[in-house]
Amino acid sequence: MRLVDLTDVQLGSSETARRINRDIVLELIRANQPISRADLSRQSGLQRSTVSQIVEQLIREKWVCEGAVASPPRGRRPTLLELNDNLVVIAVDIHPKQATVAVVDLKGRLLSRSLVPLSSDPAASTRLMTDCMLRMQQELPRKSIEGIGVSLPGRVDPETQRMIFAPNLHWPDFDLKKVIEKTMNLPVKMENAASACLLSELTFRRIDGIRDIVLVTVSEGVGTGVYASGHLISGHRGMAGEFGHISLDPTGILCSCGQKGCWETFASCRAGLRYYKELQPKAREITFHELLNLAEEGDTYAAQALAKQAQYIGRGLQMIIAALSPSVILVAGDITSAWHRFGPEIEKEAAKFTLGGAFPQILPTHEGEIARLRGAAALVFQRRSGNEQQKVETA
Numbered sequence: 180m181r182l183v184d185l186t187d188v189q190l191g192s193s194e195t196a197r198r199i200n201r202d203i204v205l206e207l208i209r210a211n212q213p214i215s216r217a218d219l220s221r222q223s224g225l226q227r228s229t230v231s232q233i234v235e236q237l238i239r240e241k242w243v244c245e246g247a248v249a250s251p252p253r254g255r256r257p258t259l260l261e262l263n264d265n266l267v268v269i270a271v272d273i274h275p276k277q278a279t280v281a282v283v284d285l286k287g288r289l290l291s292r293s294l295v296p297l298s299s300d301p302a303a304s305t306r307l308m309t310d311c312m313l314r315m316q317q318e319l320p321r322k323s324i325e326g327i328g329v330s331l332p333g334r335v336d337p338e339t340q341r342m343i344f345a346p347n348l349h350w351p352d353f354d355l356k357k358v359i360e361k362t363m364n365l366p367v368k369m370e371n372a373a374s375a376c377l378l379s380e381l382t383f384r385r386i387d388g389i390r391d392i393v394l395v396t397v398s399e400g401v402g403t404g405v406y407a408s409g410h411l412i413s414g415h416r417g418m419a420g421e422f423g424h425i426s427l428d429p430t431g432i433l434c435s436c437g438q439k440g441c442w443e444t445f446a447s448c449r450a451g452l453r454y455y456k457e458l459q460p461k462a463r464e465i466t467f468h469e470l471l472n473l474a475e476e477g478d479t480y481a482a483q484a485l486a487k488q489a490q491y492i493g494r495g496l497q498m499i500i501a502a503l504s505p506s507v508i509l510v511a512g513d514i515t516s517a518w519h520r521f522g523p524e525i526e527k528e529a530a531k532f533t534l535g536g537a538f539p540q541i542l543p544t545h546e547g548e549i550a551r552l553r554g555a556a557a558l559v560f561q562r563r564s565g566n567e568q569q570k571v572e573t574a
């Protein structure tokens with residue numbers, strides 16, 4: 180679990196430095212487990228006694244546990260340390276029509292996963308989600324559930340933790356956090372799906388040293404999470420990063436937000452399906468997965484529709500590159516499973532407009548939709564660490 184940008188860290192003796200030292204030790208355990216205290220001391224450059232103190236604290240907090248005993252060629256046999264497999268969170272990834280509920284451990288592994296259908300009734304939908312969580316809790320009696328992370332197709336007010344902008348969900352005002360907390364008796368942390376995905380990449384994927392990243396989720400809508408100069412950016416009332424709702428064509432089709440011709444009406448998976456329908460008006464209604472499969476099977480209309488969607492994704496990235504100049508743009512969503520198709524088109528279109536300087540790397544997230552679940556899990560794990568380096572900064 181990556182918690183701090185190690186390239187920026189200066190060791191010291193203040194409270195902040197103690198916390199940073201703790202995060203360095205935790206990161207070394209994550210990356211090298213199982214590992215002895217002596218090796219932790221060697222690799223971190225910290226005193227043996229400091230490492231021992233930190234390890235005791237991490238064991239008390241249940242992050243870390245003692246596992247196997249090593250067999251060195253000579254001398255005392257040290258007890259090795261590893262991340263605590265029993266520490267888990269419930270992760271929820273909400274889409275307009277369904278939610279995925281999963282149990283995720285500290286290593287980012289999914290221990291169980293279930294799909295829950297959602298309706299326009301938030302109370303009934305939430306009950307289905309909590310029923311699923313209760314079932315999972317019963318199925319894993321030995322695990323210690325630390326909290327619930329929820330990834331949403333919308334924005335969350337950092338102050339009130341209520342959803343303030345979720346145009347694709349069509350839910351009336353509803354205190355999702357409070358209802359889940361009351362039913363499950365566990366703390367709930369909510370975040371926009373793109374920001375949660377970005378946090379997951381920062382947490383579970385090792386991208387140390389990169390300080391400017393934009394993550395773009397492409398699903399029913401288009402969302403972005405922004406990591407600029409080493410900080411996650413939430414903006415005033417959590418609304419930063421709504422590039423998906425910048426209008427590219429004021430005469431375009433109506434967007435769920437009420438405007439016309441927003442980027443997401445051209446670049447989302449719904450747009451891909453619309454392009455296919457325009458080329459094949461008599462075709463039956465299909466899902467985006469089916470569209471991807473059709474293209475792979477050689478359907479030229481499906482391939483054309485996806486190419487058009489990819490071009491519009493690339494065109495929107497021009498705005499992001501001009502506004503934020505990231506060194507890496509990560510793309511998440513089902514389209515990553517067809518990256519050989521999307522990647523080159525997106526890059527070609529984005530590169531048509533450059534202001535100079537280095538062009539960013541455009542990369543898919545490794546696990547497609549799983550990234551959103553891991554992001555929801557990272558919300559809880561990060562908060563638990565009390566880490567200041569990753570604190571979401573209000574711009």
Ligand SMILES: [Zn+2]
Nearest residue numbers: 424434436441
């Ligand atoms: Zn819009």
